[in-house]
Amino acid sequence: MADYAETRPDRMARLIADLVSQPPRHPVRLLLLTRHKGAWWEGLRTELPHVVSEDPLLAPLSPLAAEPAERAGWFDEAIAAFTSPTALPALPDAATVDWPTIAARLRDRRPDLTDDRYGNVLTLHMAALVALLRAAAGDDPAQVGDPERELVAHERRYQRRIAARRGLFNPGVLSSRHDVDERRRDATGLLDRAVAGAILLGACDNPTAAAVAGLAGGPVHDVLAWLGSLYPPTVGSPTAIGLVQPDRLAERMLAQTLMEQPDVLPAASVLLDQQPAIVNALTVVSRAAERPDHHQQLTEQIASLIDAHPARYAPAAQYAAVAVTHPAGLLAGLHRYGQRDLPGLVATLNLVAARLPRYSVSLAGYITQITALHVTVLRELTDDEHTLPDLAMSVNNHALRLAEAGRRSEALTFSQEAVTLRRELAEANRDAYLPDLAVSVNNHALRLAEAGRRSEALTFSQEAVTVYRELAEANRDAYLPDLAASVNNHANRLAEAGRRSEALTFSQEAVTVYRELAEANRDAYLPNLAMSVNNHANRLAEAGRRSEALTFSQEAVTVYRELAEANRDAYLPNLAMSVNNHANRLAEAGRRPEALTFSQEAVTLRRELAEANRDAYLPDLARGLWVAAWVRHALNADLDNGLALIAEAVSLFVALVEHEPEAFIGLLRAALATQADILQALDRTAEADEIRTLLNPPPDRS
Known part of the structure; x- marks a missing residue:
C-alpha cells in the first residue's frame, strides 16, 4: 500500500513498471491511496496504459455506508x-x-x-x-x-494545556510580560510557530527538530520536549519528532498559523536543506491553501516565497505543481519570478528539464507532466519577441516527450507549433535562430512520419539536411552531430518514399559521420552510431546487399546490448528494434535457427515494453509480431505459431488503424498479406484467397 501516491508519481511509475517487468513469485496487490486524481494519475495512465486503466482500477473510496x-x-x-x-x-x-x-x-x-x-x-x-x-x-x-474545525480547536487547546503543565507559560520562559493573559497569548503564538514548522518539515532528526523548536524563540530543549510529547516518533525511529497526523488536521492547523503569522512560512522554510523536503513542504502548504477561507492569503505567501528565493524554491515548485490539485500559488510564484527575471526562470526550468532522463520507459508520462508545466508557465509570460524563443524551446521539448510517451497526435500538434514559432524567429534574425529552426524541422519530420504523412515528412527532412549542411560548412565541429542526425532521418524518409538508392547513400553518410564522432567521444555518440548502423542495415537489405546488411545488423545488436546492460530503462526499446531487424536479416540469409531465436526475442522484449507503456510501444509490438510471423513463413518453419503471431499482429494493427488510419493502414495491409501467405502455406487456400480478395478486390464492371 502506497499512501500519498500523488506526491511521488515518478516512484509509483517505477514501482509498477518493476512489478510488471519482474513479477514477484507470489501474487501482489498494489493499493495506491491518493487525495485526488489529477495530472499525476493521467500521467501514470499515459505511461502505463496497459497496466493502469480508468476502470475498474481507479475509484473513489466508496462511502462506508449509503444510509x-x-x-x-x-x-x-x-x-x-x-x-x-x-x-x-x-x-x-x-x-x-x-x-x-x-x-x-x-x-x-x-x-x-x-x-x-x-x-x-x-x-x-x-x-x-x-x-x-x-x-x-x-x-x-x-x-x-465542522468536525475538522472543532478537532483543530481541540488540538490547539490540548497543545496549550500540555505547554502549561510543562511550565512554558511561566514568566521569562517564552514571554516576559507581567499580564498573565498577554504572556499566555504571546507564548501560544510562539509555540504555534514550532508546530507549523513540524508540519512543514515532517518527521525530524534531532538537529532539525531542535531548529524547529527554535522557531518558538525560547528554550529549545523545553520546546522540543513539548513537541515530542505531542507528536512522538514511531518506536525505533531515529527522529525526535513524529508526523503531525492526520494530514487534514495538520494542514488546517498550518493554514491558521500562516494566516495569523505570515512570516512563519519563510522562517520555517529556511530549515529545509534538501530538495525532497522542500518539495514536500511546498506540497503541504499548497494543500493547505486549497481551503476557500485560506486560499487567497496562502497563495500569495507561496508565490512570494518562490519569487523571493527562486534558486531555492523555483525548482521544487515545478515538482510540487504536478502533485497537487490546485497549484495556483506555485504557478503564481513561477510567473512572478519570470516577470521579474525571465532569463533566471528559464534557467530554472532548463535545470529541471536537464535533470530528467533523456530516455526512460518508466518515467515517460511523468516527464510529460513537467514539460507541459513548462509550456504553461512560459505561455503566460510570452508577450513579445524577448520571450518567444524560450516558449519555442519549451514547446519543442514537450513535443519530443509526448512522442516518447506514445501520445503521437499531441506530439505532432506541438512539433508543428515549434516549427511555426521558430520560422517566425528565424525570419526576424536568421543567424541567431536558424539552428533552432533546424532542430524543430528535423523533429517535425519524425512526427509526420509517425503519423503516416510521408510526403510531408520527406519535405521537412530534406529541409533539415539542407540547413544543417549550411551550418556545418560554417562551423563543422558545432553542427556535425546535428547534420548526422538529420542525414540519418532523411535516409529513413527517402526509404519510405521508395527512393532506395538515395536512401542508401544518405544512410552510409550517417554511419560514416557517426563513426568519426564516436571515435572522438565514444560515450556521447555510441547510441547515435548504433541507430545509424541499424538503419543502414535496413537500407543495404533493400538494395539486395544481404551479406553486408547482416554484418551491420549484428553490429547494431551488439552495441545496443552493451547500452541496455548499462541502462535498460533507456535502451530497451532500441535493443528490441535492432533484434527485430537482425531477425529479418538472418531470415534473408537462410540462417533458420538464429532467425527464429532473434524474432522470438524481439517479440518478448516488445511485449515487455507494451506492458509498460501500451500507447508508446503497441505499434512496435505489432511490427515485431508481424516480423516473427514473416520469418517463419520465409523459412517455412513453425508455421502454426507463425499464424498465431500474425493473427495477433493483424488485430493490433486493426486497433491502431481505428485511431490513426493514415499511419497504420499500410502496415495493416502488409500484415494481412503475410497472413494470407502463411494460410496458403498451410493449405488453407480458401481463407488465404478471401484475404487477398479483401486486399485486391476485383474491378467493378457494372
Whole structure:
C-alpha cells in the first residue's frame, strides 16, 4: 500500500513498471491511496496504459455506508475503538474521565450523519472523536458542526494545556510580560510557530527538530520536549519528532498559523536543506491553501516565497505543481519570478528539464507532466519577441516527450507549433535562430512520419539536411552531430518514399559521420552510431546487399546490448528494434535457427515494453509480431505459431488503424498479406484467397 501516491508519481511509475517487468513469485496487490486524481494519475495512465486503466482500477473510496443508519453503526465502532483500553492512553486526561460510560451514552446522542461528507471515513472518525470530546467536556455531542474545525480547536487547546503543565507559560520562559493573559497569548503564538514548522518539515532528526523548536524563540530543549510529547516518533525511529497526523488536521492547523503569522512560512522554510523536503513542504502548504477561507492569503505567501528565493524554491515548485490539485500559488510564484527575471526562470526550468532522463520507459508520462508545466508557465509570460524563443524551446521539448510517451497526435500538434514559432524567429534574425529552426524541422519530420504523412515528412527532412549542411560548412565541429542526425532521418524518409538508392547513400553518410564522432567521444555518440548502423542495415537489405546488411545488423545488436546492460530503462526499446531487424536479416540469409531465436526475442522484449507503456510501444509490438510471423513463413518453419503471431499482429494493427488510419493502414495491409501467405502455406487456400480478395478486390464492371 502506497499512501500519498500523488506526491511521488515518478516512484509509483517505477514501482509498477518493476512489478510488471519482474513479477514477484507470489501474487501482489498494489493499493495506491491518493487525495485526488489529477495530472499525476493521467500521467501514470499515459505511461502505463496497459497496466493502469480508468476502470475498474481507479475509484473513489466508496462511502462506508449509503444510509445514515449504517453510518451510525460505523460511528459506534469508531467510538468503541477510541475508548478501548489500548486507545485510552492517547486521549487527553484519560485517567480522569469515565470514557466507557460516555461512549455508551453517545448511542442516543449521535450527530446528524445524513450529510454526504460523512461517507468519508476520516470525516466520520473525526466526528466520532469530536462527539466523544464534547461529551467529556459536558457539551452536547449531537451538535457537531465542522468536525475538522472543532478537532483543530481541540488540538490547539490540548497543545496549550500540555505547554502549561510543562511550565512554558511561566514568566521569562517564552514571554516576559507581567499580564498573565498577554504572556499566555504571546507564548501560544510562539509555540504555534514550532508546530507549523513540524508540519512543514515532517518527521525530524534531532538537529532539525531542535531548529524547529527554535522557531518558538525560547528554550529549545523545553520546546522540543513539548513537541515530542505531542507528536512522538514511531518506536525505533531515529527522529525526535513524529508526523503531525492526520494530514487534514495538520494542514488546517498550518493554514491558521500562516494566516495569523505570515512570516512563519519563510522562517520555517529556511530549515529545509534538501530538495525532497522542500518539495514536500511546498506540497503541504499548497494543500493547505486549497481551503476557500485560506486560499487567497496562502497563495500569495507561496508565490512570494518562490519569487523571493527562486534558486531555492523555483525548482521544487515545478515538482510540487504536478502533485497537487490546485497549484495556483506555485504557478503564481513561477510567473512572478519570470516577470521579474525571465532569463533566471528559464534557467530554472532548463535545470529541471536537464535533470530528467533523456530516455526512460518508466518515467515517460511523468516527464510529460513537467514539460507541459513548462509550456504553461512560459505561455503566460510570452508577450513579445524577448520571450518567444524560450516558449519555442519549451514547446519543442514537450513535443519530443509526448512522442516518447506514445501520445503521437499531441506530439505532432506541438512539433508543428515549434516549427511555426521558430520560422517566425528565424525570419526576424536568421543567424541567431536558424539552428533552432533546424532542430524543430528535423523533429517535425519524425512526427509526420509517425503519423503516416510521408510526403510531408520527406519535405521537412530534406529541409533539415539542407540547413544543417549550411551550418556545418560554417562551423563543422558545432553542427556535425546535428547534420548526422538529420542525414540519418532523411535516409529513413527517402526509404519510405521508395527512393532506395538515395536512401542508401544518405544512410552510409550517417554511419560514416557517426563513426568519426564516436571515435572522438565514444560515450556521447555510441547510441547515435548504433541507430545509424541499424538503419543502414535496413537500407543495404533493400538494395539486395544481404551479406553486408547482416554484418551491420549484428553490429547494431551488439552495441545496443552493451547500452541496455548499462541502462535498460533507456535502451530497451532500441535493443528490441535492432533484434527485430537482425531477425529479418538472418531470415534473408537462410540462417533458420538464429532467425527464429532473434524474432522470438524481439517479440518478448516488445511485449515487455507494451506492458509498460501500451500507447508508446503497441505499434512496435505489432511490427515485431508481424516480423516473427514473416520469418517463419520465409523459412517455412513453425508455421502454426507463425499464424498465431500474425493473427495477433493483424488485430493490433486493426486497433491502431481505428485511431490513426493514415499511419497504420499500410502496415495493416502488409500484415494481412503475410497472413494470407502463411494460410496458403498451410493449405488453407480458401481463407488465404478471401484475404487477398479483401486486399485486391476485383474491378467493378457494372
